[in-house]
Amino acid sequence: MLDFKKGAGLVPVIIQNNQTLEVLMLGYMNKEAWEKTQQEKRVTFFSRTKNRLWTKGEESGHYLQMVSYAVDCDSDTLLIKVIPNGPTCHTGARSCFNTAYNQNFLFKLENIINERYTNPTENSYVNRLHHKGINKIAQKVGEEAVETVIAALNETEEDFINESSDLIFHLLVLLREKNINLGKLAKNLEDRHKK
Known part of the structure:
Protein backbone atom coordinates (compact mmCIF):
# COMPACT_ATOMS: atom_id res chain seq x y z
CA MET A 1 0.00 0.00 0.00
CA ASN A 85 5.64 3.33 -27.33
CA GLY A 86 8.33 5.60 -28.75
CA PRO A 87 10.69 8.04 -27.05
CA THR A 88 9.96 8.85 -23.41
CA CYS A 89 11.45 12.33 -23.12
CA HIS A 90 9.63 15.39 -24.47
CA THR A 91 12.88 16.22 -26.33
CA GLY A 92 12.45 13.10 -28.45
CA ALA A 93 15.17 11.15 -26.62
CA ARG A 94 14.49 7.59 -25.49
CA SER A 95 15.20 8.62 -21.85
CA CYS A 96 15.05 11.84 -19.86
CA PHE A 97 18.53 10.98 -18.58
CA ASN A 98 21.65 11.36 -20.70
CA THR A 99 22.91 7.81 -20.15
CA ALA A 100 24.78 5.42 -22.41
CA TYR A 101 22.42 2.98 -24.09
CA ASN A 102 24.91 0.25 -24.95
CA GLN A 103 25.08 -0.91 -21.33
CA ASN A 104 21.73 -2.61 -21.82
CA PHE A 105 21.97 -3.56 -25.49
CA LEU A 106 21.99 -7.31 -24.80
CA PHE A 107 18.36 -7.07 -23.68
CA LYS A 108 17.47 -5.10 -26.79
CA LEU A 109 19.29 -7.64 -28.98
CA GLU A 110 17.35 -10.43 -27.28
CA ASN A 111 14.16 -8.56 -28.13
CA ILE A 112 15.25 -8.12 -31.78
CA ILE A 113 15.92 -11.88 -32.04
CA ASN A 114 12.49 -12.61 -30.53
CA GLU A 115 10.93 -10.26 -33.08
CA ARG A 116 12.68 -12.11 -35.92
CA TYR A 117 11.25 -15.39 -34.64
CA THR A 118 7.75 -13.94 -34.28
CA ASN A 119 7.76 -11.96 -37.54
CA PRO A 120 10.31 -13.63 -39.84
CA THR A 121 11.63 -11.76 -42.84
CA GLU A 122 13.29 -13.33 -45.87
CA ASN A 123 16.62 -11.49 -45.55
CA SER A 124 17.04 -12.05 -41.81
CA TYR A 125 20.13 -13.98 -40.70
CA VAL A 126 18.26 -15.00 -37.54
CA ASN A 127 15.42 -16.34 -39.67
CA ARG A 128 17.85 -18.38 -41.80
CA LEU A 129 19.50 -19.85 -38.71
CA HIS A 130 16.13 -20.66 -37.17
CA HIS A 131 15.06 -22.58 -40.30
CA LYS A 132 18.30 -24.61 -40.28
CA GLY A 133 17.37 -25.91 -36.84
CA ILE A 134 18.91 -26.37 -33.44
CA ASN A 135 21.82 -28.54 -34.65
CA LYS A 136 23.12 -25.78 -36.95
CA ILE A 137 22.58 -23.09 -34.30
CA ALA A 138 24.44 -25.14 -31.67
CA GLN A 139 27.23 -25.80 -34.19
CA LYS A 140 27.58 -22.03 -34.79
CA VAL A 141 27.88 -21.44 -31.03
CA GLY A 142 30.65 -24.03 -30.90
CA GLU A 143 32.48 -22.50 -33.87
CA GLU A 144 32.25 -19.01 -32.39
CA ALA A 145 33.47 -20.30 -28.99
CA VAL A 146 36.57 -21.79 -30.61
CA GLU A 147 37.21 -18.59 -32.59
CA THR A 148 36.84 -16.57 -29.37
CA VAL A 149 39.44 -18.73 -27.60
CA ILE A 150 41.85 -18.41 -30.54
CA ALA A 151 41.37 -14.64 -30.62
CA ALA A 152 41.95 -14.42 -26.85
CA LEU A 153 45.24 -16.28 -27.15
CA ASN A 154 46.69 -15.05 -30.43
CA GLU A 155 44.92 -12.01 -31.85
CA THR A 156 44.27 -8.33 -31.15
CA GLU A 157 41.88 -6.95 -28.60
CA GLU A 158 39.60 -5.82 -31.44
CA ASP A 159 39.55 -9.37 -32.87
CA PHE A 160 38.76 -10.77 -29.43
CA ILE A 161 35.89 -8.29 -28.96
CA ASN A 162 34.49 -9.12 -32.41
CA GLU A 163 34.67 -12.89 -31.84
CA SER A 164 33.19 -12.54 -28.34
CA SER A 165 30.32 -10.51 -29.83
CA ASP A 166 29.70 -13.22 -32.43
CA LEU A 167 29.66 -15.84 -29.68
CA ILE A 168 27.16 -13.94 -27.55
CA PHE A 169 24.92 -13.23 -30.55
CA HIS A 170 24.78 -16.89 -31.56
CA LEU A 171 24.27 -17.95 -27.95
CA LEU A 172 21.27 -15.59 -27.76
CA VAL A 173 19.84 -17.25 -30.88
CA LEU A 174 20.37 -20.69 -29.32
CA LEU A 175 18.70 -19.55 -26.11
CA ARG A 176 15.72 -18.31 -28.13
CA GLU A 177 15.57 -21.62 -30.00
CA LYS A 178 15.33 -23.33 -26.60
CA ASN A 179 12.78 -20.72 -25.33
CA ILE A 180 15.09 -19.54 -22.56
CA ASN A 181 15.56 -15.81 -21.96
CA LEU A 182 18.35 -13.83 -20.32
CA GLY A 183 16.17 -13.38 -17.24
CA LYS A 184 16.34 -17.12 -16.54
CA LEU A 185 20.13 -17.08 -16.86
CA ALA A 186 20.37 -14.05 -14.56
CA LYS A 187 18.18 -15.78 -11.96
CA ASN A 188 20.27 -18.96 -12.18
CA LEU A 189 23.53 -17.04 -11.81
CA GLU A 190 22.12 -15.10 -8.85
CA ASP A 191 20.98 -18.32 -7.16
CA ARG A 192 24.37 -19.92 -7.71
CA HIS A 193 26.12 -16.83 -6.34
CA LYS A 194 24.15 -17.13 -3.07
CA LYS A 195 25.38 -20.69 -2.47
Whole structure:
Protein backbone atom coordinates (compact mmCIF):
# COMPACT_ATOMS: atom_id res chain seq x y z
CA MET A 1 0.00 0.00 0.00
CA LEU A 2 1.46 3.32 -1.06
CA ASP A 3 1.78 6.08 1.54
CA PHE A 4 0.69 9.31 -0.15
CA LYS A 5 0.75 11.32 3.11
CA LYS A 6 4.55 11.65 3.39
CA GLY A 7 4.89 13.68 0.18
CA ALA A 8 1.84 15.91 0.61
CA GLY A 9 -0.28 13.58 -1.50
CA LEU A 10 2.39 12.74 -4.10
CA VAL A 11 4.84 9.87 -4.48
CA PRO A 12 7.86 9.84 -6.81
CA VAL A 13 7.62 7.29 -9.62
CA ILE A 14 10.66 5.84 -11.36
CA ILE A 15 9.91 4.60 -14.89
CA GLN A 16 12.11 1.76 -16.15
CA ASN A 17 12.15 0.06 -19.56
CA ASN A 18 10.93 -3.51 -19.00
CA GLN A 19 13.21 -4.93 -21.69
CA THR A 20 16.47 -3.04 -21.22
CA LEU A 21 16.03 -2.03 -17.55
CA GLU A 22 17.10 1.50 -18.48
CA VAL A 23 15.67 4.25 -16.26
CA LEU A 24 13.55 6.41 -18.56
CA MET A 25 12.14 9.15 -16.36
CA LEU A 26 10.95 10.28 -12.95
CA GLY A 27 7.45 11.61 -12.35
CA TYR A 28 4.93 12.00 -9.54
CA MET A 29 1.56 10.41 -8.84
CA ASN A 30 -1.25 11.18 -6.50
CA LYS A 31 -3.70 8.46 -5.46
CA GLU A 32 -6.02 9.20 -8.41
CA ALA A 33 -3.18 8.96 -10.95
CA TRP A 34 -2.07 5.64 -9.45
CA GLU A 35 -5.61 4.23 -9.60
CA LYS A 36 -5.98 5.32 -13.23
CA THR A 37 -2.60 3.78 -14.11
CA GLN A 38 -3.65 0.46 -12.54
CA GLN A 39 -7.00 0.47 -14.36
CA GLU A 40 -5.76 1.43 -17.82
CA LYS A 41 -2.25 -0.13 -17.64
CA ARG A 42 -0.98 3.16 -19.12
CA VAL A 43 1.11 5.39 -16.89
CA THR A 44 -0.66 8.52 -15.69
CA PHE A 45 1.13 11.12 -13.58
CA PHE A 46 0.05 14.11 -11.59
CA SER A 47 1.62 17.07 -13.35
CA ARG A 48 2.86 19.58 -10.81
CA THR A 49 3.15 22.30 -13.48
CA LYS A 50 -0.28 21.69 -15.04
CA ASN A 51 -1.86 20.86 -11.66
CA ARG A 52 -3.84 17.96 -13.15
CA LEU A 53 -3.64 14.31 -14.13
CA TRP A 54 -1.47 13.76 -17.19
CA THR A 55 -1.24 10.48 -19.09
CA LYS A 56 2.22 10.19 -20.62
CA GLY A 57 1.72 10.18 -24.39
CA GLU A 58 -1.68 11.88 -24.41
CA GLU A 59 -0.35 14.43 -26.92
CA SER A 60 2.56 12.57 -28.60
CA GLY A 61 1.07 9.07 -28.66
CA HIS A 62 4.20 7.81 -26.87
CA TYR A 63 2.36 5.99 -24.10
CA LEU A 64 4.05 3.97 -21.38
CA GLN A 65 2.40 0.55 -21.12
CA MET A 66 2.73 -0.73 -17.54
CA VAL A 67 4.12 -4.27 -17.27
CA SER A 68 4.78 -4.49 -13.53
CA TYR A 69 5.44 -2.36 -10.49
CA ALA A 70 7.16 -2.47 -7.10
CA VAL A 71 6.73 -0.34 -4.01
CA ASP A 72 9.86 0.56 -2.05
CA CYS A 73 10.53 -0.50 1.55
CA ASP A 74 9.12 2.76 2.99
CA SER A 75 5.96 2.58 0.85
CA ASP A 76 6.57 6.09 -0.48
CA THR A 77 8.21 5.50 -3.89
CA LEU A 78 7.03 3.50 -6.87
CA LEU A 79 9.04 1.69 -9.57
CA ILE A 80 7.09 0.94 -12.74
CA LYS A 81 8.46 -1.22 -15.54
CA VAL A 82 7.01 -0.25 -18.90
CA ILE A 83 7.00 -0.91 -22.60
CA PRO A 84 7.49 2.55 -24.12
CA ASN A 85 5.64 3.33 -27.33
CA GLY A 86 8.33 5.60 -28.75
CA PRO A 87 10.69 8.04 -27.05
CA THR A 88 9.96 8.85 -23.41
CA CYS A 89 11.45 12.33 -23.12
CA HIS A 90 9.63 15.39 -24.47
CA THR A 91 12.88 16.22 -26.33
CA GLY A 92 12.45 13.10 -28.45
CA ALA A 93 15.17 11.15 -26.62
CA ARG A 94 14.49 7.59 -25.49
CA SER A 95 15.20 8.62 -21.85
CA CYS A 96 15.05 11.84 -19.86
CA PHE A 97 18.53 10.98 -18.58
CA ASN A 98 21.65 11.36 -20.70
CA THR A 99 22.91 7.81 -20.15
CA ALA A 100 24.78 5.42 -22.41
CA TYR A 101 22.42 2.98 -24.09
CA ASN A 102 24.91 0.25 -24.95
CA GLN A 103 25.08 -0.91 -21.33
CA ASN A 104 21.73 -2.61 -21.82
CA PHE A 105 21.97 -3.56 -25.49
CA LEU A 106 21.99 -7.31 -24.80
CA PHE A 107 18.36 -7.07 -23.68
CA LYS A 108 17.47 -5.10 -26.79
CA LEU A 109 19.29 -7.64 -28.98
CA GLU A 110 17.35 -10.43 -27.28
CA ASN A 111 14.16 -8.56 -28.13
CA ILE A 112 15.25 -8.12 -31.78
CA ILE A 113 15.92 -11.88 -32.04
CA ASN A 114 12.49 -12.61 -30.53
CA GLU A 115 10.93 -10.26 -33.08
CA ARG A 116 12.68 -12.11 -35.92
CA TYR A 117 11.25 -15.39 -34.64
CA THR A 118 7.75 -13.94 -34.28
CA ASN A 119 7.76 -11.96 -37.54
CA PRO A 120 10.31 -13.63 -39.84
CA THR A 121 11.63 -11.76 -42.84
CA GLU A 122 13.29 -13.33 -45.87
CA ASN A 123 16.62 -11.49 -45.55
CA SER A 124 17.04 -12.05 -41.81
CA TYR A 125 20.13 -13.98 -40.70
CA VAL A 126 18.26 -15.00 -37.54
CA ASN A 127 15.42 -16.34 -39.67
CA ARG A 128 17.85 -18.38 -41.80
CA LEU A 129 19.50 -19.85 -38.71
CA HIS A 130 16.13 -20.66 -37.17
CA HIS A 131 15.06 -22.58 -40.30
CA LYS A 132 18.30 -24.61 -40.28
CA GLY A 133 17.37 -25.91 -36.84
CA ILE A 134 18.91 -26.37 -33.44
CA ASN A 135 21.82 -28.54 -34.65
CA LYS A 136 23.12 -25.78 -36.95
CA ILE A 137 22.58 -23.09 -34.30
CA ALA A 138 24.44 -25.14 -31.67
CA GLN A 139 27.23 -25.80 -34.19
CA LYS A 140 27.58 -22.03 -34.79
CA VAL A 141 27.88 -21.44 -31.03
CA GLY A 142 30.65 -24.03 -30.90
CA GLU A 143 32.48 -22.50 -33.87
CA GLU A 144 32.25 -19.01 -32.39
CA ALA A 145 33.47 -20.30 -28.99
CA VAL A 146 36.57 -21.79 -30.61
CA GLU A 147 37.21 -18.59 -32.59
CA THR A 148 36.84 -16.57 -29.37
CA VAL A 149 39.44 -18.73 -27.60
CA ILE A 150 41.85 -18.41 -30.54
CA ALA A 151 41.37 -14.64 -30.62
CA ALA A 152 41.95 -14.42 -26.85
CA LEU A 153 45.24 -16.28 -27.15
CA ASN A 154 46.69 -15.05 -30.43
CA GLU A 155 44.92 -12.01 -31.85
CA THR A 156 44.27 -8.33 -31.15
CA GLU A 157 41.88 -6.95 -28.60
CA GLU A 158 39.60 -5.82 -31.44
CA ASP A 159 39.55 -9.37 -32.87
CA PHE A 160 38.76 -10.77 -29.43
CA ILE A 161 35.89 -8.29 -28.96
CA ASN A 162 34.49 -9.12 -32.41
CA GLU A 163 34.67 -12.89 -31.84
CA SER A 164 33.19 -12.54 -28.34
CA SER A 165 30.32 -10.51 -29.83
CA ASP A 166 29.70 -13.22 -32.43
CA LEU A 167 29.66 -15.84 -29.68
CA ILE A 168 27.16 -13.94 -27.55
CA PHE A 169 24.92 -13.23 -30.55
CA HIS A 170 24.78 -16.89 -31.56
CA LEU A 171 24.27 -17.95 -27.95
CA LEU A 172 21.27 -15.59 -27.76
CA VAL A 173 19.84 -17.25 -30.88
CA LEU A 174 20.37 -20.69 -29.32
CA LEU A 175 18.70 -19.55 -26.11
CA ARG A 176 15.72 -18.31 -28.13
CA GLU A 177 15.57 -21.62 -30.00
CA LYS A 178 15.33 -23.33 -26.60
CA ASN A 179 12.78 -20.72 -25.33
CA ILE A 180 15.09 -19.54 -22.56
CA ASN A 181 15.56 -15.81 -21.96
CA LEU A 182 18.35 -13.83 -20.32
CA GLY A 183 16.17 -13.38 -17.24
CA LYS A 184 16.34 -17.12 -16.54
CA LEU A 185 20.13 -17.08 -16.86
CA ALA A 186 20.37 -14.05 -14.56
CA LYS A 187 18.18 -15.78 -11.96
CA ASN A 188 20.27 -18.96 -12.18
CA LEU A 189 23.53 -17.04 -11.81
CA GLU A 190 22.12 -15.10 -8.85
CA ASP A 191 20.98 -18.32 -7.16
CA ARG A 192 24.37 -19.92 -7.71
CA HIS A 193 26.12 -16.83 -6.34
CA LYS A 194 24.15 -17.13 -3.07
CA LYS A 195 25.38 -20.69 -2.47
